[in-house]
Amino acid sequence: MKNNIMSKSREQLELYFLSINEKKFKALQVYEWLYQKKEFNVDDWSNIKKDIREKIKEDYSLDFIKIVKKEEDNLTKKYLFELSDSEFVEAVLMEHDYGLSICVSSQVGCNMGCAFCESGRLKKIRNLETYEMVEQILLIEQDINKRISSVVVMGIGEPFDNYDNVMNFITIINNSKGLAIGARHITVSTCGLVPKIYEFAKFPLQVNLAISLHASNNELRNKLMNVNKVYSLDKLLTAIKDYIAQTNRRVTIEYVMLNLVNDNIENAIELSNLLKGLNVYVNLIPYNETNHIEFKKSSKNRIMQFYDTLKKNNINVTIRKEFGSNISAACGQLRSKEVR
Numbered sequence: 001m002k003n004n005i006m007s008k009s010r011e012q013l014e015l016y017f018l019s020i021n022e023k024k025f026k027a028l029q030v031y032e033w034l035y036q037k038k039e040f041n042v043d044d045w046s047n048i049k050k051d052i053r054e055k056i057k058e059d060y061s062l063d064f065i066k067i068v069k070k071e072e073d074n075l076t077k078k079y080l081f082e083l084s085d086s087e088f089v090e091a092v093l094m095e096h097d098y099g100l101s102i103c104v105s106s107q108v109g110c111n112m113g114c115a116f117c118e119s120g121r122l123k124k125i126r127n128l129e130t131y132e133m134v135e136q137i138l139l140i141e142q143d144i145n146k147r148i149s150s151v152v153v154m155g156i157g158e159p160f161d162n163y164d165n166v167m168n169f170i171t172i173i174n175n176s177k178g179l180a181i182g183a184r185h186i187t188v189s190t191c192g193l194v195p196k197i198y199e200f201a202k203f204p205l206q207v208n209l210a211i212s213l214h215a216s217n218n219e220l221r222n223k224l225m226n227v228n229k230v231y232s233l234d235k236l237l238t239a240i241k242d243y244i245a246q247t248n249r250r251v252t253i254e255y256v257m258l259n260l261v262n263d264n265i266e267n268a269i270e271l272s273n274l275l276k277g278l279n280v281y282v283n284l285i286p287y288n289e290t291n292h293i294e295f296k297k298s299s300k301n302r303i304m305q306f307y308d309t310l311k312k313n314n315i316n317v318t319i320r321k322e323f324g325s326n327i328s329a330a331c332g333q334l335r336s337k338e339v340r
Contacts (some may be wrong), residue, residue: 005060006034006131009171010178030056031177038142040064043148065135067143079140083108083132087125087157091136096321099149104136107157112191113226114214116258118290119156127162133169137179145244150185154210159188160196167203174205185205189254194231197239201246209243210252210283211236215262216270224262237274244279251278255308256285257298268306272313281316288322 008016013027027047033039040062042053068088069080077093089105111124112118133153141148151173153159159166170186173179187208190196200209213236215221221228228236240251253275257263275282284307286298298306303319310317 001062002059002087003127004131005030005062006007006134006172007058007129007165007168009168010175016059022052026052027168029333031175035175035178036136047077055159063131065132065139077140077144079136079143081132081136081139083128089128089132089136091140091149091155093140093144100144100146101152102137102140102148103152104155105155105157106133106153106159106162110157111161112158114191114212115224116214116256116287116290116295121291124157127165128157130172130274132163133165134172134179137173141231148167148179149181150187151181152187152189152210154187154189158191158193160190160193160200163196163199169205170205170207174207187252189224190240192231192236194239195225195234196237197243201243206247206248206249208252210254211240212254212256214254214256214258216267216274220262220267224258233274237278241278242282249279251280253280253282254285255282256287257303258287259298259302261295263298263302263306265305265309268309269313272310272315274277275315276313281318282310284317284319286320286322302328 009285011239012033013030014024016025019022025121026048029045033048035044039045042057042062045053048056063084065081065083067079068082069076071078075095078090079093080088082088087108091105091106094101094103102121105128107127108125109122110119113237117121137148137151152199153166153169166188170183170188173181174183174186183205187210188200189210191212197209198235212225213230217225217235221233231239236289240263244251255262255271284303286303287295289295289297307317307319
């Protein structure tokens with residue numbers, strides 16, 4: 001089966017052209033056609049000689065995933081994509097005051113098994129290829145006829161469980177002749193695969209790291225997140241400290257607010273003690289309720305008490321604006337409906 005050309009970084013295409021005795025600047029031309037001009041018919045790449053175009057078609061595919069469903073409200077659009085093997089993933093477009101942001105998926109299903117998460121209900125079937133992530137952005141830009149300015153890899157799947165493809169995806173969308181999305185406008189979220197956090201600290205682009213923490217102690221996190229049984233909070237915090245020391249970048253701590261589960265004052269004090277002195281900020285996330293009936297969204301009052309406690313303890317904290325609560329907004333919900 002041929003590789004999709006949109007799985008190739010500019011540097012990989014330069015090596016390809018050198019390998020067929022062509023000048024490496026041809027890679028720049030290909031990137032301009034794909035990502036600047038959005039021309040996906042190789043035959044129309046007029047400044048590339050016909051014999052080279054034929055060689056590209058022989059060596060690479062340019063297949064696209066397909067948008068099969070879209071749900072939307074005022075500030076949010078949720079897209080369901082069908083892949084070439086009839087699997088489904090989804091992406092969410094959010095409108096912020098600073099521009100358009102997209103949350104992309106990195107796997108078909110997820111093996112992390114977080115108790116409150118819809119994505120993990122359907123186990124991981126496979127990793128997404130690089131092009132399947134790139135095309136989530138391209139197809140949504142095409143649908144709305146606007147440019148997307150920031151990307152979070154926070155949809156279905158654990159990005160660090162598909163590390164190489166995700167890093168390749170970031171390299172492509174960040175390239176000045178690719179989608180030219182600034183590194184500081186790209187965020188990767190992990191539930192805490194500690195070895196990959198150490199590896200990510202060496203990644204050459206200044207991409208943001210977010211940690212899905214969701215609990216203030218090991219006992220609670222073990223119940224909510226299977227990953228904690230392998231990489232406990234002390235191991236995770238050691239990796240976060242190393243990442244901050246290596247990169248001098250602030251880390252986002254994501255904390256989903258689950259009513260009467262992880263949202264009391266004691267949890268807030270524990271979390272403050274865990275994070276004291278670290279260059280982090282906490283993003284409190286109102287829970288999007290799913291088929292997991294045992295979990296409910298914390299009340300506004302409980303969220304505000306939690307927020308105030310962190311503030312009093314000198315922890316930088318924000319409350320995430322709620323997006324798309326009426327359009328299957330929880331990650332994996334749209335796919336779950338389709339698969340059922």
